[in-house]
Amino acid sequence: MSLEDVQSVVLVGVGGQGILLASEVLAQAAVLSGHRVKTNEVHGMAQRGGSVVAQIRWGQKVYSPLVASGTARVLGSLEQIEALRYAHYLAPNGLAVVSAQAIMPMTVSTGEAIYPKDVPGLLKRSFSRLIYLDAAQAALDLGEIRAANMVVLGAVSTGLDIAIEDWRDAIVASVKERFVEINLRAFEAGRSFS
Amino acid sequence: MAAAASLAKARSIVTMKHVGLNVAADPLMTLSYLGVEGGLVACVADDPGMHSSQNEQDTRHYARLAKVPLFEPSDSQEARDLMLLAMEISEEYRTPAILRSTTRVSHSRSLVDLGERKPAGRRIGFVKNPPRYVPIPVWGRVMRRDVEERMGRLVRAAEASSANWMEWRDRSLGIVTSSIAYQYVREVWPDASVLKLGFSYPFPDSLFLEFASQVDSVLVVEELDPILEEHVRSLGIACRGGDVVPKVGELSPDQLLLARMRMEGRKPAMDAGQMALPPRPAVLCPGCPHRGIFYVLGQLDVVVTGDIGCYSLGAFKPLDRMDTILCMGAGISMAQGLEKAGDPRKVVGIVGDSTFFHSGITGLLDIAYNRGGSTILVLDNRTTAMTGHQENPGTGRTLMGDVSVPISIEAIGSACGIERVRTVDPYDLEAVSVAVREEVEAFAPSLIVARAPCPLKERRRLGAVRVVDEDACKGCRICIRLACPAIEWLGETARINPLLCMGCGLCQGICPAGAIAPQEVDS
Numbered sequence: 001m002s003l004e005d006v007q008s009v010v011l012v013g014v015g016g017q018g019i020l021l022a023s024e025v026l027a028q029a030a031v032l033s034g035h036r037v038k039t040n041e042v043h044g045m046a047q048r049g050g051s052v053v054a055q056i057r058w059g060q061k062v063y064s065p066l067v068a069s070g071t072a073r074v075l076g077s078l079e080q081i082e083a084l085r086y087a088h089y090l091a092p093n094g095l096a097v098v099s100a101q102a103i104m105p106m107t108v109s110t111g112e113a114i115y116p117k118d119v120p121g122l123l124k125r126s127f128s129r130l131i132y133l134d135a136a137q138a139a140l141d142l143g144e145i146r147a148a149n150m151v152v153l154g155a156v157s158t159g160l161d162i163a164i165e166d167w168r169d170a171i172v173a174s175v176k177e178r179f180v181e182i183n184l185r186a187f188e189a190g191r192s193f194s
Numbered sequence: 195m196a197a198a199a200s201l202a203k204a205r206s207i208v209t210m211k212h213v214g215l216n217v218a219a220d221p222l223m224t225l226s227y228l229g230v231e232g233g234l235v236a237c238v239a240d241d242p243g244m245h246s247s248q249n250e251q252d253t254r255h256y257a258r259l260a261k262v263p264l265f266e267p268s269d270s271q272e273a274r275d276l277m278l279l280a281m282e283i284s285e286e287y288r289t290p291a292i293l294r295s296t297t298r299v300s301h302s303r304s305l306v307d308l309g310e311r312k313p314a315g316r317r318i319g320f321v322k323n324p325p326r327y328v329p330i331p332v333w334g335r336v337m338r339r340d341v342e343e344r345m346g347r348l349v350r351a352a353e354a355s356s357a358n359w360m361e362w363r364d365r366s367l368g369i370v371t372s373s374i375a376y377q378y379v380r381e382v383w384p385d386a387s388v389l390k391l392g393f394s395y396p397f398p399d400s401l402f403l404e405f406a407s408q409v410d411s412v413l414v415v416e417e418l419d420p421i422l423e424e425h426v427r428s429l430g431i432a433c434r435g436g437d438v439v440p441k442v443g444e445l446s447p448d449q450l451l452l453a454r455m456r457m458e459g460r461k462p463a464m465d466a467g468q469m470a471l472p473p474r475p476a477v478l479c480p481g482c483p484h485r486g487i488f489y490v491l492g493q494l495d496v497v498v499t500g501d502i503g504c505y506s507l508g509a510f511k512p513l514d515r516m517d518t519i520l521c522m523g524a525g526i527s528m529a530q531g532l533e534k535a536g537d538p539r540k541v542v543g544i545v546g547d548s549t550f551f552h553s554g555i556t557g558l559l560d561i562a563y564n565r566g567g568s569t570i571l572v573l574d575n576r577t578t579a580m581t582g583h584q585e586n587p588g589t590g591r592t593l594m595g596d597v598s599v600p601i602s603i604e605a606i607g608s609a610c611g612i613e614r615v616r617t618v619d620p621y622d623l624e625a626v627s628v629a630v631r632e633e634v635e636a637f638a639p640s641l642i643v644a645r646a647p648c649p650l651k652e653r654r655r656l657g658a659v660r661v662v663d664e665d666a667c668k669g670c671r672i673c674i675r676l677a678c679p680a681i682e683w684l685g686e687t688a689r690i691n692p693l694l695c696m697g698c699g700l701c702q703g704i705c706p707a708g709a710i711a712p713q714e715v716d717s
């Protein structure tokens with residue numbers, strides 16, 4: 001019952017990017033791989049274009065659904081500065097998967113705040129293990145921009161020991177039938193970014 | 195409704211958030227006297243940290259106030275188990291019960307082992323019994339005494355309940371806790387002994403005393419108000435609690451790690467300090483029909499009393515056009531209050547369709563009957579958007595999805611005695627502007643219904659994606675005032691993110707340079 005056995009992943013992005021579906025697939029995959037799982041995500045206000053964070057934890061026995069700072073094995077981000085916002089969750093040797101998408105917060109467009117310059121540089125300095133990929137472009141190349149979340153999840157999966165069959169089954173179980181194919185392809189595309 | 199169903203012997207669960215219980219508090223207080231026949235559980239979720247609420251009230255106070263039993267699950271499995279227990283206790287003791295969740299309990303998911311479904315197998319029917327169901331003083335006083343007697347029996351039930359347990363580990367520290375805090379405690383103090391409360395009110399006094407007698411020191415870890423802590427102290431037990439654990443906001447493993455350090459006199463390692471990042475508050479979706487209303491109101495010198503739906507986002511910059519939010523329905527009643535107080539400006543009140551039906555009508559009646567003069571705008575997006583697109587009486591479907599009679603907001607307005615009632619298309623800014631200006635000027639109360647379905651619910655574009663001709667853009671930033679997340683400002687000119695644009699065309703209409711046009715579709 002050692003707590004060290006518990007694995008944590010934090011998925012972040014902007015409301016509407018499909019974080020919740022990605023979280024659902026990851027949770028399913030962890031269940032299929034034989035673990036007890038807890039997930040947490042806050043809906044409501046945040047989903048209207050706000051900053052969204054989902055947390056997934058699994059192991060033999062999981063207590064808190066929330067991840068403690070410095071303990072997440074992987075941080076997956078669908079937007080680049082959101083990765084910086086939640087960087088503190090990542091364990092020192094953890095893997096960050098960051099999509100190059102930049103979605104301007106309203107505070108930037110109104111001039112109240114500035115979007116950081118040289119985000120790739122900031123990311124490199126913040127994360128020792130970084131996969132920086134353009135998930136939106138990869139998804140567009142496959143013909144479905146909304147599958148960007150699965151591209152990121154595919155890259156996230158390379159930092160976790162969950163068998164590929166469990167990932168596939170989880171996608172099949174969580175996604176509407178007519179989108180299964182495209183989501184599987186997006187997930188595969190993500191895996192090639194390691 | 196649940197109360198009456200319960201008197202007819204049906205079991206009922208009624209769900210709401212903490213502020214919902216304020217609305218339901220009146221019936222709850224007296225239902226506690228009447229008692230129940232079929233079990234009745236109010237499942238109420240608090241929002242520590244105010245993720246999507248206007249306050250952080252602690253529902254546990256209501257259990258005390260109403261003198262009813264309280265159950266506090268700490269995860270999904272317990273949510274199921276304690277719901278069953280609450281239902282049983284409710285029936286056995288003939289009392290309504292409260293199952294209190296929190297945002298983190300409700301928005302967490304974990305595997306749940308299901309049990310067998312056991313039908314109650316009873317005949318539904320109300321049996322007349324005035325001394326039990328009519329709390330006029332002669333009978334009410336008897337009920338009042340019965341409530342106290344019931345509380346005594348419930349204390350013993352809580353003391354004996356398997357939902358309350360002690361975990362013995364190192365006895366130098368014993369932690370009393372409930373709800374989600376239990377889960378954090380187990381990770382932050384894995385070696386401490388724990389008294390975990392699932393059936394937490396009425397207080398199981400003997401458990402506190404027994405637990406405290408077997409540990410060297412006691413710490414109470416609870417989210418929000420120090421309810422357990424104060425009670426534990428009142429039993430003569432020395433304990434720590436609010437001096438190290440925050441009483442405001444949400445707990446988390448991180449918060450409790452800090453609390454533990456404080457308690458042990460350790461200094462937290464200096465945080466490297468977070469990089470300054472632009473905040474990302476929630477915004478109205480691209481294509482939202484509420485947006486244009488706020489844009490128009492931005493040009494008028496009026497006070498805007500607002501309400502709690504998606505349109506509450508109109509309070510943020512750059513729209514910045516909602517001046518107050520208090521509670522559900524206050525968009526209408528506060529308009530009347532401001533006006534009656536004699537504010538020199540005209541007042542515009544805003545509510546959504548769902549809120550109008552839920553708690554706006556009484557306020558509107560007040561405005562009409564007591565000769566108010568404010569202008570009430572109902573933003574009718576044909577759904578209850580903020581909470582996840584539920585049906586409401588205007589949509590013509592029940593929550594179960596069955597077809598029903600769609601109720602007309604305009605007809606209700608007229609029936610309330612409002613003579614100036616009109617309907618506008620919220621995407622037609624010119625029409626909105628004319629309507630609002632005329633009604634604000636009028637010396638009579640008026641009701642404007644701005645009707646267009648929520649595009650997030652409909653899941654389709656309203657028109658062609660718009661693009662900015664960067665050479666034509668003069669850099670005036672007028673389009674930014676719409677607070678559309680699809681419009682980004684890149685130094686000198688605007689840009690429209692084609693992945694986000696819903697094609698509502700508002701920006702095209704207001705751009706003075708004519709720099710915005712529908713994207714030409716090739717092929």
Ligand SMILES: Cc1ncc(C[n+]2csc(CCOP(=O)(O)OP(=O)(O)O)c2C)c(N)n1
Pocket residue numbers: 211213214217502503504505521522545546547548549550573575577578579580581
């Ligand atoms: C008393 C009370 N009950 C419930 C809520 C939760 N709540 C927040 S927004 C909302 C619905 C808003 O729907 P509507 O007015 O139609 O606006 P929309 O979000 O569709 O724009 C509800 C019920 C609340 N704030 N207060």
Ligand code: SF4
Pocket residue numbers: 048477478479480481482483484504575579580648649650651
């Ligand atoms: S969900 Fe609908 S009503 Fe709410 S902000 Fe989005 S478009 Fe507007």
